[in-house]
Amino acid sequence: MSNAIALKEITKRYKDVTALRSVSLTASKGEVFGLLGPSGSGKSTLLRIIDLLETPDSGEVQINGETVHSDSKDAFQTRRRIGMILQKPMVLNRSVENNLAYALLIRGWSEEEIHKRVDRELKRLGLEERRMKNARTLSGGEMQRLCFARSTIFDPALLILDEFTANLDPANVALLEDMVRGYASENEDRAVIVVTHNLFQAKRMCHRMALMWDGEIVEVADKKRFFEAPEDERTAAFVSGELVY
Amino acid sequence: MALEVSYDVIQVTLLSLYVSGCATILGSAIGIPLGALIGLKEFGGKGLLKTITYTMYGFPPVVSGLAIYYLFSRAGPLGSFGILFTPTAMILAETLLVIPLTTGITIASVAEVDRSVKETVKSLGTTPRQSVLTVMREAWVGLVMAAMIGFGRCIAEVGAAYMVGGNIKGETRVLTTVIMLETRQGHFDYALGLGLVLIVVAMAVFFFLRLLQEKELL
Amino acid sequence: MKQSQMVVVAVAVVAILAVSAAAAFVLTNEEPKKLRMATTTSTQDSGLLDYILPTFESKYNCKVDVIAVGSGQALEMGKRGDVDVLMVHSPAAEQIFVDGGHGTNRTQIMYNWFVIVGPDNDPAGTRNATSAKDAFQRIYDNGTAGHAKFVSRSDGSGTYAKELSIWSSIGYNNTTVAAFSNDWYKQPGRGMGEVLDMCEDMNAYTLSDDATYYSRVDVALIPHLNITKQGDSALKNQYSVILVNSTTWHHINKTLAKDFLDWISSNAGQDLIKSYVKYGHQLFTPNAPGYASATAITGFVDIGRFEDVTAGTSGVPDAKLMAKDMRAVAPRGEAMDGA
Numbered sequence: 027m028s029n030a031i032a033l034k035e036i037t038k039r040y041k042d043v044t045a046l047r048s049v050s051l052t053a054s055k056g057e058v059f060g061l062l063g064p065s066g067s068g069k070s071t072l073l074r075i076i077d078l079l080e081t082p083d084s085g086e087v088q089i090n091g092e093t094v095h096s097d098s099k100d101a102f103q104t105r106r107r108i109g110m111i112l113q114k115p116m117v118l119n120r121s122v123e124n125n126l127a128y129a130l131l132i133r134g135w136s137e138e139e140i141h142k143r144v145d146r147e148l149k150r151l152g153l154e155e156r157r158m159k160n161a162r163t164l165s166g167g168e169m170q171r172l173c174f175a176r177s178t179i180f181d182p183a184l185l186i187l188d189e190f191t192a193n194l195d196p197a198n199v200a201l202l203e204d205m206v207r208g209y210a211s212e213n214e215d216r217a218v219i220v221v222t223h224n225l226f227q228a229k230r231m232c233h234r235m236a237l238m239w240d241g242e243i244v245e246v247a248d249k250k251r252f253f254e255a256p257e258d259e260r261t262a263a264f265v266s267g268e269l270v271y
Numbered sequence: 272m273a274l275e276v277s278y279d280v281i282q283v284t285l286l287s288l289y290v291s292g293c294a295t296i297l298g299s300a301i302g303i304p305l306g307a308l309i310g311l312k313e314f315g316g317k318g319l320l321k322t323i324t325y326t327m328y329g330f331p332p333v334v335s336g337l338a339i340y341y342l343f344s345r346a347g348p349l350g351s352f353g354i355l356f357t358p359t360a361m362i363l364a365e366t367l368l369v370i371p372l373t374t375g376i377t378i379a380s381v382a383e384v385d386r387s388v389k390e391t392v393k394s395l396g397t398t399p400r401q402s403v404l405t406v407m408r409e410a411w412v413g414l415v416m417a418a419m420i421g422f423g424r425c426i427a428e429v430g431a432a433y434m435v436g437g438n439i440k441g442e443t444r445v446l447t448t449v450i451m452l453e454t455r456q457g458h459f460d461y462a463l464g465l466g467l468v469l470i471v472v473a474m475a476v477f478f479f480l481r482l483l484q485e486k487e488l489l
Numbered sequence: 490m491k492q493s494q495m496v497v498v499a500v501a502v503v504a505i506l507a508v509s510a511a512a513a514f515v516l517t518n519e520e521p522k523k524l525r526m527a528t529t530t531s532t533q534d535s536g537l538l539d540y541i542l543p544t545f546e547s548k549y550n551c552k553v554d555v556i557a558v559g560s561g562q563a564l565e566m567g568k569r570g571d572v573d574v575l576m577v578h579s580p581a582a583e584q585i586f587v588d589g590g591h592g593t594n595r596t597q598i599m600y601n602w603f604v605i606v607g608p609d610n611d612p613a614g615t616r617n618a619t620s621a622k623d624a625f626q627r628i629y630d631n632g633t634a635g636h637a638k639f640v641s642r643s644d645g646s647g648t649y650a651k652e653l654s655i656w657s658s659i660g661y662n663n664t665t666v667a668a669f670s671n672d673w674y675k676q677p678g679r680g681m682g683e684v685l686d687m688c689e690d691m692n693a694y695t696l697s698d699d700a701t702y703y704s705r706v707d708v709a710l711i712p713h714l715n716i717t718k719q720g721d722s723a724l725k726n727q728y729s730v731i732l733v734n735s736t737t738w739h740h741i742n743k744t745l746a747k748d749f750l751d752w753i754s755s756n757a758g759q760d761l762i763k764s765y766v767k768y769g770h771q772l773f774t775p776n777a778p779g780y781a782s783a784t785a786i787t788g789f790v791d792i793g794r795f796e797d798v799t800a801g802t803s804g805v806p807d808a809k810l811m812a813k814d815m816r817a818v819a820p821r822g823e824a825m826d827g828a
Contacts, residue, residue, distance in 0.1 A: 285509045345570035440555065441552075
């Protein structure tokens with residue numbers, strides 16, 4: 027099992043606030059890795075650094091064993107292997123169909139290939155009759171599912187999710203979690219990093235998880251130990267719902 | 272006499288459309304991409320460049336006319352092209368006036384596009400060029416507005432058009448310069464009538480542009 | 490999908506532009522040879538060129554592009570070689586132009602008249618003036634005393650140059666602010682038509698070329714202004730044609746320019762100028778060197794419309810009709826009113 031992603035001593039400062047202090051972690055291929063913690067602990071910043079949207083002040087990011095830099099002119103190639111889904115669904119002002127096709131269009135896929143993939147996804151999403159409608163007319167749940175589909179349509183090896191069901195009702199939460207589970211199990215080379223503050227979601231989805239607290243990784247453990255026998259007292263407080271978030 | 276007049280009016284109107292249309296297209300082709308780049312890229316001096324662009328909104332048209340006149344006068348550096356007193360010179364003078372407008376409005380339009388759109392697009396793996404193009408498409412309404420304002424500027428232009436065009440009968444007369452001529456000669460009613468023609472023609476163009484703007488580029 | 494729609498739109502726009510351009514140019518008569526002429530706005534507005542140029546154009550199979558600007562600008566365009574020939578009426582400036590080597594073959598071709606124009610009640614009593622200089626003196630005296638006003642062209646025009654020469658001939662410098670104060674001496678820097686409108690509005694005097702005055706009367710814009718002094722030789726407005734220097738500017742159509750000069754100073758051209766009547770007046774008197782006015786036109790060419798207008802709007806119908814009759818009787822080409 028090789029590392030899908032490895033972060034080595036990542037530090038990031040914003041003016042006089044230190045968002046991340048020398049954070050290191052690894053996630054393996056075939057793993058669903060959870061990143062938990064209260065808001066403001068630096069989880070989102072870490073995700074943005076992984077997706078090369080931000081540059082760390084120090085430290086290294088390695089994707090699949092290869093060191094990558096967010097300010098290199100090939101950064102976009104690395105981003106093409108990563109799929110990201112945010113809390114708020116963000117679709118382009120285009121049809122459902124064109125939103126799905128977008129990631130493939132920019133990669134220069136052939137029209138035929140794109141058509142095949144898009145049809146497949148539309149079927150999965152149950153949005154075939156509404157393929158020509160403006161994506162912004164969809165409901166919240168439908169839009170987030172669309173965002174999932176368009177961010178995975180190009181088979182990224184690494185999927186990162188930032189509170190991706192925080193705005194959804196329970197039915198849609200279940201649907202989205204199923205989609206992630208399905209995606210991860212399709213191919214054992216894929217890895218998923220889930221940022222969530224929802225303990226139950228973490229329990230349902232992740233194999234291993236880490237607790238972040240004030241810019242640092244406090245504890246990393248597999249699910250059983252994380253919940254039943256945490257080493258750090260903050261972890262214990264968090265899993266019993268005591269840490270304020 | 273009346274028949275002769277309306278024959279002239281048609282020609283003058285068509286020339287107005289031609290000169291204004293070309294200047295708008297040229298000014299948009301230059302200004303919109305330029306505005307997108309300035310609006311979306313970070314670079315030193317970006318603020319200064321924006322201020323200069325916006326300042327040029329107030330650039331006096333008669334100075335634009337004078338600049339083109341100096342350039343293309345026989346005594347000037349580009350005189351040998353013989354462009355002076357032709358519609359081409361008028362197009363050039365009006366394009367100079369349109370560029371700051373299309374650039375400035377595009378800068379504001381792309382800046383207005385939600386930051387999360389820009390980031391989502393980047394996270395999907397766009398090259399910088401692809402990012403810019405996608406954001407531009409998201410800002411479509413603003414971009415068409417830029418072209419509209421550019422066209423409005425051109426169709427209303429008189430000073431620069433007269434100076435570099437010469438208001439030559441059958442060659443470089445457009446609606447605005449003829450209105451000025453007729454007003455000078457005291458034919459106020461006729462001038463007003465031509466003004467009405469101008470507004471009707473402009474309305475048709477803006478109607479088309481509005482359709483373009485509201486068209487959902489799905 | 491969206492790509493092809495954009496293409497259709499783009500093609501449609503380009504097609505419309507192309508059609509407009511083609512139509513605009515097709516409706517123009519593209520003549521093989523072109524002569525570019527700079528002249529003044531008052532010359533163009535008189536309609537003379539629209540009247541005489543077609544004859545020249547068909548005789549020499551060419552097209553004359555007329556660019557009408559202020560006198561100063563016309564001369565400047567000549568200096569820069571942007572036109573082939575000038576037709577202007579600013580003798581002092583023309584002389585400087587020629588002396589500076591910018592033009593050749595300066596030839597006088599015709600003249601018209603400046604007139605002093607004033608309000609109905611003639612507060613400065615210019616109708617009783619013995620000459621143009623006297624009229625101006627009266628305007629000055631009454632102006633500074635607060636009884637009258639004067640609106641000046643105050644631009645680089647020939648009319649303004651004439652106005653200045655009259656002021657200086659009676660010893661005044663119109664730039665002395667104290668004497669020529671804004672209270673009575675207005676300097677808008679505008680064209681003749683607009684200045685006449687201002688006079689109508691302010692009950693003021695001005696110096697105008699007769700053609701613009703008549704045209705303003707024709708459209709009933711200045712019902713309370715009348716000619717109070719005319720015919721003084723000081724009020725003669727001399728027109729000349731000057732060829733732009735073709736040695737400096739090789740691209741000049743010098744043959745055609747010379748043809749134009751020869752033609753307009755020939756009997757044929759001069760007769761044509763003489764035959765131009767508008768607002769019931771022969772507006773220009775041809776006086777090219779060697780022109781014999783043997784074929785002088787006498788008798789009045791009645792164009793009807795002008796009579797209707799003057800009868801209805803003129804504040805002094807008798808004076809106007811009398812002036813018309815006088816012209817009808819006097820042979821053309823001769824000086825009038827004691828010049």
